[in-house]
Amino acid sequence: MVLDQVNNLSVSTEKILDCDLAIVGGGIVGTTLASALKHSGIKIIIIEAKPLELAAARRQAYAFSLLSGRIYEGIGVWQKIFPNIAKFRQIRLSDADYPKIVKFQTKDLNDEYLGYVAEHNIVLTALQEFIADCDNISWLCPAEVTEVEYQDAFATVKVNINGAEKLIKTKLVVGADGARSRIRQWAGIKTGGWKYWQSCVAFTIKHTAPQNDIAFERFWSTGPMGVLPLPGNRCQIVWTNPHAEAKNLQTMDEGEFLSKLSQYTGGLLGKLELVSDRLLFPVQLMQCDRYVQSRLALIGDAAHCCHPVGGQGLNLGIRDAASLAQIIQEAHTLGSDLGSLNTLKHYEAWRKRENLAILGFSDFLDRAFSNNWLPMVILRRLGLWILQYFQPLKIFALKLMTGLKGRTPQLARY
Numbered sequence: 001m002v003l004d005q006v007n008n009l010s011v012s013t014e015k016i017l018d019c020d021l022a023i024v025g026g027g028i029v030g031t032t033l034a035s036a037l038k039h040s041g042i043k044i045i046i047i048e049a050k051p052l053e054l055a056a057a058r059r060q061a062y063a064f065s066l067l068s069g070r071i072y073e074g075i076g077v078w079q080k081i082f083p084n085i086a087k088f089r090q091i092r093l094s095d096a097d098y099p100k101i102v103k104f105q106t107k108d109l110n111d112e113y114l115g116y117v118a119e120h121n122i123v124l125t126a127l128q129e130f131i132a133d134c135d136n137i138s139w140l141c142p143a144e145v146t147e148v149e150y151q152d153a154f155a156t157v158k159v160n161i162n163g164a165e166k167l168i169k170t171k172l173v174v175g176a177d178g179a180r181s182r183i184r185q186w187a188g189i190k191t192g193g194w195k196y197w198q199s200c201v202a203f204t205i206k207h208t209a210p211q212n213d214i215a216f217e218r219f220w221s222t223g224p225m226g227v228l229p230l231p232g233n234r235c236q237i238v239w240t241n242p243h244a245e246a247k248n249l250q251t252m253d254e255g256e257f258l259s260k261l262s263q264y265t266g267g268l269l270g271k272l273e274l275v276s277d278r279l280l281f282p283v284q285l286m287q288c289d290r291y292v293q294s295r296l297a298l299i300g301d302a303a304h305c306c307h308p309v310g311g312q313g314l315n316l317g318i319r320d321a322a323s324l325a326q327i328i329q330e331a332h333t334l335g336s337d338l339g340s341l342n343t344l345k346h347y348e349a350w351r352k353r354e355n356l357a358i359l360g361f362s363d364f365l366d367r368a369f370s371n372n373w374l375p376m377v378i379l380r381r382l383g384l385w386i387l388q389y390f391q392p393l394k395i396f397a398l399k400l401m402t403g404l405k406g407r408t409p410q411l412a413r414y
């Protein structure tokens with residue numbers, strides 16, 4: 001994607017670009033925000049540090065909620081994504097080797113699927129193509145934001161493009177620049193949270209099990225293990241362990257690793273073959289003190305991060321993007337200032353509390369299951385039993401996991 005795309009924006013001098021919205025970070029969350037505002041009449045520049053192909057090339061797959069699917073359907077990009085992702089019809093929760101398994105099925109929700117598993121490159125490439133050649137959206141890429149200055153009526157974003165400097169004058173800056181957001185740090189926004197005693201090893205396997213439409217979350221006392229189906233009899237596995245054990249899993253001999261994996265997946269997947277690197281991620285919980293200030297809003301991992309148990313992080317970010325798009329669009333239609341604190345407070349009030357609930361839920365799951373303390377073992381197994389047989393609780397938990405609780409963005413209501 002090319003630099004001279006900035007030409008379709010009003011350039012007031014050679015070095016200064018004018019726009020309504022500057023999105024810093026062209027990951028899935030930032031690009032979703034731009035896609036949701038396609039043809040809105042709002043002039044948008046997305047600034048992404050990596051070349052677009054490289055940004056999309058990340059080897060990761062995500063559990064994708066029903067709500068995220070509906071948001072993409074509302075945006076109009078779902079038909080590009082849906083054929084290339086896995087769909088699951090069952091979710092199974094189990095506590096180590098305890099034989100009682102909680103099974104969530106499509107009939108519990110009266111839906112065709114309970115969720116999807118999407119690879120990073122499939123989603124981000126579809127979004128990039130969706131907004132290519134769009135009159136109101138331009139990329140600065142590869143380009144890095146090096147400084148932002150906030151004034152009352154606008155913000156100025158300094159961008160480095162191959163050593164050359166450009167300035168963007170904008171009504172609103174959106175930080176979608178990930179967990180280590182510099183946009184957040186430069187604005188002096190504080191964060192709360194903690195680092196876990198665990199890391200995740202994430203990888204892809206091929207297997208020989210005949211069925212590949214079930215998502216598993218198996219809780220071991222060392223940490224949860226998520227097994228997500230992918231097209232082509234593959235699975236994405238996210239295996240949480242204390243740091244040293246996770247590091248050991250990453251580096252141990254492949255044969256030994258696969259035999260341990262087979263044991264921890266209960267042999268359910270048949271013969272296993274490792275088809276990716278084993279990537280190591282430390283795990284953290286983080287929430288910003290505030291999501292907004294005058295001329296600035298944070299979305300996605302820039303605003304919050306959670307434990308990967310339950311596969312919620314990206315889904316929260318997609319929901320942030322859809323909610324913020326709605327608020328910005330409404331302000332633009334009414335002729336209000338889309339970067340004013342007044343406007344942006346609506347976004348914060350909507351999303352901060354909802355995100356906190358999911359952060360708390362994922363933290364509770366990890367803490368309740370990652371131990372061998374007998375009273376807790378008894379309590380959680382009782383909890384699983386109740387979850388399996390008490391239908392209202394089961395449906396509540398399922399709606400929470402699939403994103404069907406909380407306020408639904410307009411884009412997902414059709």
Ligand SMILES: Cc1cc2nc3c(=O)[nH]c(=O)nc-3n(C[C@H](O)[C@H](O)[C@H](O)COP(=O)(O)OP(=O)(O)OC[C@H]3O[C@@H](n4cnc5c(N)ncnc54)[C@H](O)[C@@H]3O)c2cc1C
Pocket residue numbers: 024025026027028029030047048049050055061062063064143144145146176177178179182200201202238281299300301302308310311312313314315316317
């Ligand atoms: C092991 C693991 C498994 C996970 N599994 C799931 C799952 O199953 N389901 C789920 O929903 N979530 C999952 N998550 C969480 C998910 O990965 C994140 O929530 C998501 O990737 C965040 O997306 P983002 O767009 O906010 O940030 P990022 O993906 O980090 O994108 C930020 C972008 O900003 C760019 N950038 C950064 N700084 C600058 C700058 N100064 N100038 C310009 N550009 C910049 C970067 O190049 C990048 O492209 C998982 C996380 C982990 C670690």
